[in-house]
Amino acid sequence: MRQNTIRDRLDRGNLRWRQRQDENAAQRLRTAREGQAPYAIVVACSDSRVIPEQIFDAGLGELFVIRVAGNVLDRHQLGSIEYAAAHLHCRLILMLGHTGCGAVGAALHGGGEGFIQYITDEILLAVGRERDPLKACEKNVLHGVALLKREFAEHPEIPSEDLEIRGAVYDIETGAVRWLEEEFGVRNLKK
Numbered sequence: 545m546r547q548n549t550i551r552d553r554l555d556r557g558n559l560r561w562r563q564r565q566d567e568n569a570a571q572r573l574r575t576a577r578e579g580q581a582p583y584a585i586v587v588a589c590s591d592s593r594v595i596p597e598q599i600f601d602a603g604l605g606e607l608f609v610i611r612v613a614g615n616v617l618d619r620h621q622l623g624s625i626e627y628a629a630a631h632l633h634c635r636l637i638l639m640l641g642h643t644g645c646g647a648v649g650a651a652l653h654g655g656g657e658g659f660i661q662y663i664t665d666e667i668l669l670a671v672g673r674e675r676d677p678l679k680a681c682e683k684n685v686l687h688g689v690a691l692l693k694r695e696f697a698e699h700p701e702i703p704s705e706d707l708e709i710r711g712a713v714y715d716i717e718t719g720a721v722r723w724l725e726e727e728f729g730v731r732n733l734k735k
């Protein structure tokens with residue numbers, strides 16, 4: 545598709561969205577005036593099939609979402625999470641992996657090049673010698689869960705007893721979200 549055609553498509557989409565008189569329109573005005581109070585933080589992959597707001601049927605102002613290929617964590621992501629937990633008072637952080645993840649697949653096939661390598665290196669650190677794509681995806685999620693638990697264990701503004709950090713895998717075919725056992729993840733990481 546040519547660039548101006550793509551831009552037209554984006555513009556038409558935005559116009560349709562602005563003109564729609566639905567729940568989101570009311571929510572847009574309300575949250576613009578009163579501010580946001582999202583109930584959960586979701587760290588998900590940038591994959592265009594993994595849209596947390598749609599997966600959890602959430603509207604504007606309901607989820608604080610961080611999306612990065614392979615749902616990996618670095619300081620920018622941690623800063624975003626810290627902001628939402630400390631200042632917006634979100635009390636649940638969900639690391640959300642997904643089936644058929646290209647970033648996990650790239651890591652399992654030797655890693656990427658260029659900037660992609662930053663992502664695949666982080667995934668390889670999480671998955672170790674695991675070569676099964678689904679198990680590798682779970683390990684990557686649980687690695688993130690363990691990292692968040694470590695980073696936010698003692699925070700002056702985030703009460704750790706109130707903070708729930710969970711992992712889950714979204715199935716891109718069925719649309720189902722499967723929660724992972726936290727204990728399994730922590731044990732795995734200590735090995």
Ligand SMILES: [Zn+2]
Binds near residue numbers: 613
């Ligand atoms: Zn992915």
